[in-house]
Amino acid sequence: MKLPFTITFEKRVEDYPKWLPAATSIGSVVVAFIISGFLLKLVGGEPIRVMNFFFQATFGSWAVISDTLVKATPLILVGLACTVAFKMKLWNIGAEGQFYMGAFFASLVVLVPLVPPETSGFIVLPLMAIMGMVGGAAWGFIPGVLKAKLQVNEIITTLMLNYVAILWNNFWIFNKWSDAGFQMTPVFEKSAWLARITDYARPYSEFIETGGGLATFMTAIGLERISGMTLHLGFIIAVVAAVVVWWILERSKWGYEIKLIGDNKEAARYAGINIVRNIILVMMLSGALAGLAGMTEITGVVHRLQERISPGYGFTGIIIAWLAKLNPFAVILVSVLFGALLVAGREIQPAGLSQLLQGIILFMVISSDVLLRYQIRFVRLHKPAAGEVEPA
Amino acid sequence: MNLEIILHAGLATGTVLLFAAIGEIFAERAGILNLGVEGMMLLGAMAGFSTSLSTGNVWLGLLAAIIAGGILSLAHGLVTIHFQADQVVSGLSLTFLGTGLALVLGEGLSGQSPQLVPAFNIPLLSQIPFIGPVFFANHSLLVYLGYLLIPFTWYYIFRMRPGMHLRAVGEKPDAADTMGVSVYGTRYFYVFIGGCLAGLAGATISLSVSPGWYSTQTTSGQGWIAIGLVIFAQWNPWRAALGAYLFGALRRGILDLQGPAILLGFANPLYVNSNYGFFLQMTPYILTILALIIGSRQAIKKRLGAPAALGVPYIRGERGL
Structure with a gap:
């Protein structure tokens, strides 16, 4: 099968757009997570469950945040x-x-x-x-x-x-x-x-009892308990x-x-x-x-x-x-x-997983830097006219 | 405190550093600084150990270690040669990657005992007084392999055509390119060789010198010491060997210092309070720094230096050095 276009890497002549470094960083992290997921699958783990657990254990509640x-x-x-x-x-x-x-x-x-x-x-x-x-x-x-x-x-x-x-x-x-x-x-x-924060837990619980707008707000966002927050x-x-x-x-x-x-x-x-x-x-x-x-x-x-x-x-x-x-x-x-x-x-x-993930993330980041120096271009191939020899 | 024993053990321990340092010499001579030695060694140690354990064949273990180190190094090759990324950062990430992979794949390996690399005497040579028992008796095959690797590397780099191409690529890649030497190909190849040797160095630890899998403690920074040795050695295999064996002997001698109750007629402080052992454990790292200082001073005096293109990506058609 022949693609109707070729992909070329060209050196950037102009500066890269301002958003690109941030985009490549975020993209690297996402790709790294996906790769580690596959690796985890390979060694017999359950990537989806582990990732789900990851977010629950780290951003799931105020205490873990x-x-x-x-x-x-x-x-x-x-x-x-x-x-x-x-x-x-x-x-x-x-x-x-x-x-x-x-x-x-x-x-x-x-x-x-x-x-x-x-x-x-x-x-x-x-x-x-x-x-x-x-x-x-x-x-x-x-x-x-x-x-x-x-x-x-x-x-x-x-x-x-x-x-x-x-x-x-x-x-x-x-x-x-x-x-x-x-x-x-x-x-x-x-x-x-x-x-x-936990050192202020007692005064805060008294503060809840007295009521007031701030207390209502804190309760509304689920921050009733600050004891134990380190x-x-x-x-x-x-x-x-x-x-x-x-x-x-x-x-x-x-x-x-x-x-x-x-x-x-x-x-x-x-x-x-x-x-x-x-x-x-x-x-x-x-x-x-x-x-x-x-x-x-x-x-x-x-x-x-x-x-x-x-x-x-x-x-x-x-x-x-x-x-x-x-x-x-x-x-x-x-x-x-x-x-x-x-x-x-x-x-x-397994215990080394987060270290592995760190390594993959860093690799992705430095690899993606190539996008800051080069741009990927899809060049459409023109149809060869009659009599013209198609370039190999 | 027996000199013969210390030197004998030093050669065995030093072989680890020797393989890793010579591998790094190859990569750096081609212009690629690979700081991932520690990671490649750890992965090699794990792969060798685990393969020898599961197949019961130590040779397959060594092969697996070599391949694992080599493959991992190709990641560094791709990123630094094709993507022209910073070699320092890429090497560091290779260390993380190798360490992480080794820890994940090496789960549950500790405490097992696989088949180890056999040790034997060299006939005749082992009969020579003092030299025989130190150099040629009861060493693992890898130590003897190390002896052969040193002169071979020197001959290869300085006297053979591919070695000349290797040096050209590391010193002046555009000139090498003009002469028809593939800069990228050469670099990939020697980065790979460096990785293979680092993997072998790792397996030398886990299957011979101090058999076992102790997660990151297996290598405990020896990959970094090897990189330091390369600078001390000024990219010369003979000097690298000298440094590696010296370090090996010191590592062993240090351990032996803790044994006797009386040292040179005084009560041995290390025997009285074992906590002073922490200072002994520092010595290889401090010595590495000293070796680097010596190496750098000599390099400045003799105007010797790293390969000129070390750390510089090559882009055809661009002004390089």
Whole structure:
């Protein structure tokens, strides 16, 4: 059979339409879900049921939405960490280690302790946030300096430092601060807990009894119960961080330098931009964001330092940054989706499924980028006139 | 703490890194950076283990590992060669994909014991004092295969015609294209070879060095160490072998340090408090960083570098390098 047209790939002459990157990202996720569905079928699963379960378990009610957003919180921050580094074509894949170092440094505040135990949370928490960022930044500084001064490949160094950071954390958890021999430290004082929605549950139930327009509205949307909702202040911190990163990248001189170095290093050098300094600073900023994620996770969720506080957030951050096309606001949206994947992943069997899905999504995204550079055209073949030889 | 034992074990452990690093050398020499080694190794480890378990034939297991690694690498090939996507990101996603696939398909494999790669002595050579027992006795077939692979790779890359084409494609693809060498074809081929060797490296772990399936712990970052070694080795198989075996011996030596109660006349802190072992476990990763620093410094001094077209997609008719 011969098609009446041929399909050709042509290099785009004009810029691609503005909506196309978003469309390819969404399309990639959809295709990735379909492919994983087939894979699941292949290994004997029931894709439809699993997918249905996925949505129920992640967006089915306010309580699970809260869970999803809790998971999205560290993802937003590590996603931003990767975004700033990738903007400069600096391949920081050490967000995982920077996350652990951030958690470690933040814990120092309460575990050493750096402040008296009865200090108010208004002092403890900001101090922990700063320490977390310092820890992450320090862990980003090492590969940054090595890259800037000695041209040591940052991909490998950041990755190796991940393992070092996790082992470092383990040493302290097992050895120094172990809680009665368990692989975790004792629970932090309440002053080192980030506020959670559930902490306001009681006043709210009283508020329902008094009635009023807002209470009726909340009841109408099905939000009668907020006790048990563990969404914490870290989510707000993450969203604010996204705005700050956006401002740095899009509105500040520094952001302009970062983007110029990323686009064309030589041009940046001729323009007099200090590349060595920027490599170190960007690695530190990136590390600080990942470290902040570590801080929000231990103060908002686990309330202690323990083993495996991250199920690979740092690596997921890479995918998030890429899927969001390095746009800080898109990072928030994508993180919510991946937060959902993590929430569902806890219960979906087999265990590697959500990781597999992440891999397929990322593959689809980078493959679909070809559509930004090329356009597909359907060229109609004209009917050969009499006597004309049909082209083979 | 017996040097002979440490070196013997080091050669076995180092063979894993050797296969993976040589595979990566092939891919990078062709201009394609493949950061998915860890994923390909894990998939290879799983495929080899599971095939050997179900068929009872370890050779089929090795074959399955090689094929699995190779096929997975083609995904990276397609995306980076034809779609000209960023090789770093594509390699990372390959790691996710390989790891995810290995975990999903490898469900329930742990705790089983399949047939393993047989170990044997090389006649005559194993009789040489010290060298014999270290290099030629009681090693698995894969270790001996590794010995042969090193000189072969060197000869192939630097002395044979296809090796010259390989280097041309990685250094100056437009010139190679003009000379009639298929740039895309060459790149696909060596990415595939790299994947095959990474798969074999994975199976070397799961079917020989530390038999078993321990999900992501099976490889525990060795794929990344192999990529670091390639830079340290400056894309030369001999240096890669040196690095790989050295790393293998260190890995083993580190384990042995925890054994004795008294070390060099002092109470061994590692024996007294096993938690100091965490610092020992850090050493391979820290050493990789040190090896990279050394490698980079030498490269700057000798003006050696990565293949010029490494990481750059080739588009015919466009100004490249």
